[in-house]
Amino acid sequence: MSTSPKPNSKNEKWALFGAELRKHRKKEKMIQDDLAEATQFSRSLLSFTERGERNPSHNLAQRCDAALGANGELVRYWTYMTHAASPRWFRDWLEIEPAAHTLHTWQPLLVPGLLQTEEYARAVLRGKPGVTDDEVERLVAARMARQAIFARVGPPMLRVVLDEGVLYRPIGGKEVMHDQIERMLIGFASPKIAIQVLPLALGVTTGVLGGFVIAQIQGSADIVYLESALNGQVTNRSEDVEAIQATYDTIRAEAQSQHVSIDVIREAAKTWI
Structure with a gap:
């Protein structure tokens, strides 16, 4: 049975989720011990969550939803609440990303959020000056919620081009990096995910100033998300999209094939043993 970390101070937003969970539990005439047994989460964790x-x-929301026969209501509520935790400038992208049939991304510095492990994401988000532990946990939850698009029927295609330096940047330490690279290697097993590595030795400078994502949506013009040191930007201006597509095509043409990239990532994994 999963154990519980120390509780945070009460968060009003998650107290609303807790109230929703309690409502469904009582509707099914279950006590917390019953729900703990059904979900394999500790009673103390469920109690902290309800308060x-x-x-x-996301896993807790899914298991509780199934155990209580909530027909997806708890999962939907959880998704809404985690998206609300994201910065305002990112919320437009949260509507676009799940609507895309294909996502193309270039990342010169970090593993893309859709492939990040929870600990890697936590290490990245802790780097923001002045961020509190509670803010980090809300943002981690929101990032993990985005990855649920791969568990749905008809998930999008994800095409990643990654700078080789990302594989050797010690985000969170050896254990975190080891697990993160293993997560990417597992991604290769999915026909919906492709990862290509741009070799450091080539010295390519195209795209080094920032990462981006191109969303392709059926019946709609492509939309781009641009990363920056302050805020991200979402745009569908044709001149901006065309410029980003040209940049992406240039980078991808220099990247290793997926077959070779698997070996490159496996070699990098040895660094973090």
């Missing part, structure tokens, strides 16, 4: 003192994981 809004723990940020619930």
Whole structure:
């Protein structure tokens, strides 16, 4: 049975989720011990969650939803609440990303959010000056929620071009990097995910100033998300999209094939043993 970390101070937003969870539990005439047994989460964690003192994981929301016969209501509520935790400038992208049939991304510095492990994401988000532990946990939960698009029927295609330096940047330490690279290697097993590595030795400078994502949506013009040191930007201006597409095509043409990239990532994994 999953154990519980120490609780956070009460968070009003997650207290609303806790109240929703409690409502469904009581509707099914279950006590917390019953729900703990059904979900394999500890009673203390469920108690903290109902009081809004723990940020619930997507897994917890899914298991509770199934155990209580909530027909997806708890998962939908959890998704809404985690998206609300994201910065305002990112919320437009949260509507675009799940609507895309294909996502193309170039990342010169970090593993893309859709492939990040929870600990890698946590290490990245802790780097923001002045961020609190509670803010980090809310943002991690929101990032993990985005990855649920791969578990749905008809998930999008994800095409990633990654700078080789990302594989050797010690985000969070050896254990975190080891697990993160293993996560990417697992991604190769999915026909919906492709990863190509741009070799450091080539000295390519195209795209080094920032990462981006191109979303392709059926019946719509392509939309681009541009990363920056302050805020991201979402745009569908044709001149901006065309410029980003040209940049992406240039980078991808220099990247290793997926077959070779697997070997490159496996070699990098040895660094973090």
